[in-house]
Amino acid sequence: MRVIVLGLGVVGAAVAANLARRGHAVTVLDAAGAPARGTSSTTFGWVNGNNKQPPHYQRLNADALREHVRIGGEDAGWLVRTGHLEYATDDDHRSRLTARVERLRDAGYPAEFLGREQAARLEPDLRVAPDALIGWFPGEAHCFPELFVAAMLGSAPVTVETGHKVTAVTGDGTVHLADGSRRTADQVVTCLGRHTGSLHPEVRMVEPEKGNAVMGFLGRTAPVPVRLSRVVTTASVNLRPAGGGSLLAQTLDQDVHADPDGPAPEHVTETMRDRIAGRVGVPVRIDAMLVGQRSLPVDGLPVVGPVAPRGYVVASHSAVTLAPLLGELVARELTGEEQERLAPYRPGRFAGEFATVRPARLPGEQ
Ligand SMILES: Cc1cc2nc3c(=O)[nH]c(=O)nc-3n(C[C@H](O)[C@H](O)[C@H](O)COP(=O)(O)OP(=O)(O)OC[C@H]3O[C@@H](n4cnc5c(N)ncnc54)[C@H](O)[C@@H]3O)c2cc1C
Structure with missing residues (x-):
């Protein structure tokens, strides 16, 4: 054919x-x-079957994660399967995370809670509130x-x-x-x-419109002298390694400012920079601020x-x-x-x- x-x-x-x-x-x-x-x-580029609904779509994503592994993504270098840590610090987020971990576990998807010390062994340089509820999704990955x-x-x-x-x-x-x-x-x-x-x-x-579901910012930092090996999600910022010591970040609440016809406003870049710095404990510089458009x-x-x-x-x-x-x-x-x-x-x-x-x-x- x-x-x-x-x-x-x-x-x-x-x-x-x-x-x-x-x-x-x-x-x-x-x-x-x-x-x-x-x-x-x-x-x-977070590869996951985590917060996906309805169940058939969750299974499709979970099977796709397995397919990345099956066809050799780790050896080929596009897939880094170091898992995902999610930190919940307010009551609403805690209850949503609890319900999700239980639902995913029931569906046979690797999901559990970690204590603070166990999580600190995985991400020793990350700064999070000591009373955070920590979800751990060991099978998840990030992709290049x-x-x-x-x-x-x-x-x-x-x-x-x-x-x-x-x-x-x-x-x-x-x-x-x-x-x-x-x-x-x-x-x-x-x-x-x-x-x-x-x-x-x-x-x-x-269709893309300012701040709608299509639009999302992504910031890439200059190399940062911190250890961060996996996808980390929190209410204020999501982080993952971007290669060569750089980090890739999202600040989802700021996506209301994402405009298909313009660059990221300066205040969004500054907010993202400050939130990343707060999480990793050293000053960071954002080298590239991208305005992404989802295929939705x-x-x-x-x-x-x-x-x-x-x-x-x-x-x-x-x-x-x-x-x-x-x-x-x-x-x-x-x-x-x-x-x-x-x-x-x-x-x-x-x-x-x-x-x-x-x-x-x-x-x-x-
Ligand atoms: C901010 C943001 C965060 C995201 N995070 C994640 C995530 O964590 N995990 C995840 O799984 N997904 C995530 N996504 C979604 C994911 O990136 C997309 O679903 C995926 O990249 C879409 O791939 P695609 O091949 O369908 O489209 P594209 O990569 O857009 O490819 C389409 C191609 O079509 C070409 N094209 C367009 N029009 C024409 C034409 N008329 N003639 C010829 N060629 C044409 C373009 O040049 C392009 O190369 C995210 C997206 C955004 C914006």
């Missing part, structure tokens, strides 16, 4: 590699000048998405063509490019992330399935977590094995009214 995959973020890379490994002739087209220039380069994309492309014979903006795709497998040319394939798989609606308006994505279907769930006889769409939030599993399931489905577990995520579900998904503002949300 000749397949054209549109979009070369984590999703397009995983879909392309899984199809190419099965012997299909796969070409990936992307508008950007290089792979992984979309949301996959402005992400917190560019390395994931590189590993996918290196794992199978995929033809990559960057700098090709797609303007339309028709149900007979014809792809129209901005330069006026056309390509045809037996199957076209759209993996355009937040731009999915530009080719498939029937797939309802949340209106109900918050993935969109995966056929939209035409030769057209198929994959778009999702949390796709750094989900990409390897979605790649595998989509490749199976496109080679004739319908995947029952994709049934809740079909593109046809958007006919009626939808309540727009709530922004991620609380620790453990993403």
